[in-house]
Amino acid sequence: MNEKTTAELENLRGLIDGVDQQLLHLLRKRLDLVAQVGAVKHGAGLPIYAPQREANMLAKRRAEAKEMNIAPQLIEDILRRLMRESYLNEKDVGFKQVKADLGHVVIVGGEGKLGGLFSQMLTLSGYQVKSLDKDDWVNSESIFDGAGLVIVTVPINITCELIADKLTNLPKDCILADLTSIKGAPVEAMLAAHSGPVLGLHPMFGPDVGSLAKQVVVVCHGRDADAYQWLIEQIEIWGARIVEAEPSKHDKAMQLVQAMRHFSSFVYGLNLYKEEADIESLLQFSSPIYRLELAMVGRLFAQSPELYADIIFAQEESLVAISDYLDNYSQALSILKSGNRDAFVEQFAEVSRWFGDFAPQFQRESRAMLQSVNDMKTG
Amino acid sequence: MNEKTTAELENLRGLIDGVDQQLLHLLRKRLDLVAQVGAVKHGAGLPIYAPQREANMLAKRRAEAKEMNIAPQLIEDILRRLMRESYLNEKDVGFKQVKADLGHVVIVGGEGKLGGLFSQMLTLSGYQVKSLDKDDWVNSESIFDGAGLVIVTVPINITCELIADKLTNLPKDCILADLTSIKGAPVEAMLAAHSGPVLGLHPMFGPDVGSLAKQVVVVCHGRDADAYQWLIEQIEIWGARIVEAEPSKHDKAMQLVQAMRHFSSFVYGLNLYKEEADIESLLQFSSPIYRLELAMVGRLFAQSPELYADIIFAQEESLVAISDYLDNYSQALSILKSGNRDAFVEQFAEVSRWFGDFAPQFQRESRAMLQSVNDMKTG
Numbered sequence: 224m225n226e227k228t229t230a231e232l233e234n235l236r237g238l239i240d241g242v243d244q245q246l247l248h249l250l251r252k253r254l255d256l257v258a259q260v261g262a263v264k265h266g267a268g269l270p271i272y273a274p275q276r277e278a279n280m281l282a283k284r285r286a287e288a289k290e291m292n293i294a295p296q297l298i299e300d301i302l303r304r305l306m307r308e309s310y311l312n313e314k315d316v317g318f319k320q321v322k323a324d325l326g327h328v329v330i331v332g333g334e335g336k337l338g339g340l341f342s343q344m345l346t347l348s349g350y351q352v353k354s355l356d357k358d359d360w361v362n363s364e365s366i367f368d369g370a371g372l373v374i375v376t377v378p379i380n381i382t383c384e385l386i387a388d389k390l391t392n393l394p395k396d397c398i399l400a401d402l403t404s405i406k407g408a409p410v411e412a413m414l415a416a417h418s419g420p421v422l423g424l425h426p427m428f429g430p431d432v433g434s435l436a437k438q439v440v441v442v443c444h445g446r447d448a449d450a451y452q453w454l455i456e457q458i459e460i461w462g463a464r465i466v467e468a469e470p471s472k473h474d475k476a477m478q479l480v481q482a483m484r485h486f487s488s489f490v491y492g493l494n495l496y497k498e499e500a501d502i503e504s505l506l507q508f509s510s511p512i513y514r515l516e517l518a519m520v521g522r523l524f525a526q527s528p529e530l531y532a533d534i535i536f537a538q539e540e541s542l543v544a545i546s547d548y549l550d551n552y553s554q555a556l557s558i559l560k561s562g563n564r565d566a567f568v569e570q571f572a573e574v575s576r577w578f579g580d581f582a583p584q585f586q587r588e589s590r591a592m593l594q595s596v597n598d599m600k601t602g
Numbered sequence: 603m604n605e606k607t608t609a610e611l612e613n614l615r616g617l618i619d620g621v622d623q624q625l626l627h628l629l630r631k632r633l634d635l636v637a638q639v640g641a642v643k644h645g646a647g648l649p650i651y652a653p654q655r656e657a658n659m660l661a662k663r664r665a666e667a668k669e670m671n672i673a674p675q676l677i678e679d680i681l682r683r684l685m686r687e688s689y690l691n692e693k694d695v696g697f698k699q700v701k702a703d704l705g706h707v708v709i710v711g712g713e714g715k716l717g718g719l720f721s722q723m724l725t726l727s728g729y730q731v732k733s734l735d736k737d738d739w740v741n742s743e744s745i746f747d748g749a750g751l752v753i754v755t756v757p758i759n760i761t762c763e764l765i766a767d768k769l770t771n772l773p774k775d776c777i778l779a780d781l782t783s784i785k786g787a788p789v790e791a792m793l794a795a796h797s798g799p800v801l802g803l804h805p806m807f808g809p810d811v812g813s814l815a816k817q818v819v820v821v822c823h824g825r826d827a828d829a830y831q832w833l834i835e836q837i838e839i840w841g842a843r844i845v846e847a848e849p850s851k852h853d854k855a856m857q858l859v860q861a862m863r864h865f866s867s868f869v870y871g872l873n874l875y876k877e878e879a880d881i882e883s884l885l886q887f888s889s890p891i892y893r894l895e896l897a898m899v900g901r902l903f904a905q906s907p908e909l910y911a912d913i914i915f916a917q918e919e920s921l922v923a924i925s926d927y928l929d930n931y932s933q934a935l936s937i938l939k940s941g942n943r944d945a946f947v948e949q950f951a952e953v954s955r956w957f958g959d960f961a962p963q964f965q966r967e968s969r970a971m972l973q974s975v976n977d978m979k980t981g
């Protein structure tokens with residue numbers, strides 16, 4: 224590189240550094256303004272996530288970007304990232320309390336990660352929260368005394384038994400809810416154990432989300448919905464989206480969405496291990512899509528085996544879905560072994576027709592993801 | 603919402619809109635400055651992607667963000683997104699031509715998507731490019747006459763035959779290269795057909811990438827590396843990262859990275875179809891991780907069945923990897939059927955130990971991805 228080039232590059236880079244510093248100041252200003260919006264919403268008890276306002280704002284910014292010859296997707300991506308940051312910061316001001324005259328809340332299993340998250344959100348909303356864990360059952364009578372809401376969040380395989388054995392003497396008006404990832408059996412167990420209001424909840428996210436904004440919480444109604452309507456509103460104020468479902472329909476979907484998915488990811492990892500794959504070299508050769516897939520499998524093995532065992536063993540019916548996959552794999556493999564390329568292409572085309580418009584939609588979605596994966600590369 | 607709240611929110615939103623407009627102006631300014639950097643680099647023949655400069659710049663910005671009480675990851679994510687945009691724009695200025703005295707380039711299969719991308723990149727770098735497709739073989743003699751580089755990019759299943767049949771009479775000093783996703787057989791076929799310089803290339807990305815910045819291109823050396831060193835430099839100027847590999851090692855990795863991966867995604871889609879899954883309702887219940895996975899499977903079915911058949915049928919050895927997976931699935935399923943939860947947990951823990959530090963690394967990587975998926979939600 225000659226001296227002139229070096230000087231030109233240094234000069235330009237200095238100017239870019241200056242722009243970036245202005246950028247940081249703008250970010251600081253925007254975060255502060257949004258925090259003020261949060262405070263006003265907090266006072267008025269409005270949900271932190273307002274889809275319509277967000278969509279309008281993005282549409283305006285996209286149009287302005289276009290006029291300035293900036294890709295609309297660029298400003299949208301940057302603003303979405305900024306909004307995530309603002310949602311995270313909402314926690315600092317706390318949330319409006321919907322039900323001020325509620326007795327305290329008891330979280331059975333409050334020391335678990337998900338229990339801890341709900342405990343935090345409820346505390347930030349002004350409720351008094353008590354945790355009840357393994358060693359606290361000797362004092363359970365005093366802990367439950369005066370409770371307005373009891374939330375059960377213990378491993379799936381002991382949930383129903385615990386409800387039937389230990390939650391039969393709650394205050395009559397107390398709401399009983401659970402956070403279990405299956406809903407049929409736990410909701411039935413709660414209805415049988417407790418004569419007051421009952422609802423089943425399934426938060427569709429891991430405890431490591433920073434904010435509940437845009438996350439889904441499934442609600443299965445049990446009994447006396449009027450009595451717990453405030454709780455649903457409270458969860459919406461945290462930013463989550465409520466999806467109501469019949470327990471049986473929810474559980475059927477979970478066989479595919481959770482049990483089968485986790486099991487096949489588990490086998491994928493098991494297979495790499497048995498093949499003695501060299502992860503380092505796989506990563507070297509990886510296209511963005513494979514790197515992402517490897518990360519999705521690998522993340523499983525950074526987490527608790529018990530948690531996944533619980534989910535996979537939770538419903539007997541999941542075994543059917545998991546076995547069906549084996550049959551389909553086996554049949555497709557026999558096409559491969561016969562060398563019948565045309566039969567494979569035909570089978571592929573049949574599935575494509577079934578996916579219909581979802582296939583191109585998924586392609587667009589995943590393209591955006593793959594670009595982000597590529598952005599993160601460092602060398 | 604009372605009047606005071608409405609007025610307060612409107613006032614704050616007006617201020618946010620003002621900040622966003624300033625933000626757009628800064629983005630415009632930054633894109634222009636980086637375009638000037640691109641022009642200087644173009645003149646000097648420097649690669650568009652400079653990992654070290656990027657890492658230094660990000661480290662400085664993160665430190666400045668921290669001082670202003672802004673999450674360092676926020677500014678890093680925004681700058682990475684901006685850099686992607688700038689890489690895309692590099693195409694507008696073109697690229698430095700490394701080998702000015704080269705004869706023209708012939709792309710055999712230039713009408714295909716990947717052929718089209720390489721044709722575009724070479725043209726933007728000042729080379730004269732001719733495409734040779736099915737109907738052009740009658741004129742092949744005149745097309746090849748004076749060629750300095752011939753790139754073969756036709757379906758895998760006809761690559762070796764085409765090389766052996768039709769590429770035996772190239773000019774002596776002409777470089778012969780291919781873009782096939784396996785490397786052993788094509789490189790051998792090229793060495794046998796042509797006595798001049800030979801190299802195998804495998805671009806590890808789809809033809810829909812907007813820019814080659816940070817993308818991986820695998821290089822398998824064939825013969826007379828000095829003669830084609832300029833081509834490797836040219837690809838680096840486009841921003842790609844070169845990974846050198848032995849053909850056999852590359853092909854072995856592809857059995858897992860491509861054949862097995864594509865096949866198991868195919869079966870996943872096939873299984874959803876056979877189970878008559880309701881995609882709409884699966885999406886409703888989806889956690890970010892499942893939505894992402896569904897998108898990764900669904901994207902397959904928006905693409906050509908022939909392309910995937912080619913990749914899956916390309917190497918006989920892939921059948922072994924694909925069959926091994928079936929065996930492992932079947933064995934793991936028998937643990938499930940026996941109801942032996944402890945055995946499952948033990949097996950899981952064994953794989954976790956094997957993943958070692960990669961598991962938490964993948965968890966961190968995928969967490970960032972999942973947050974992006976959530977950012978994109980609209981309602």
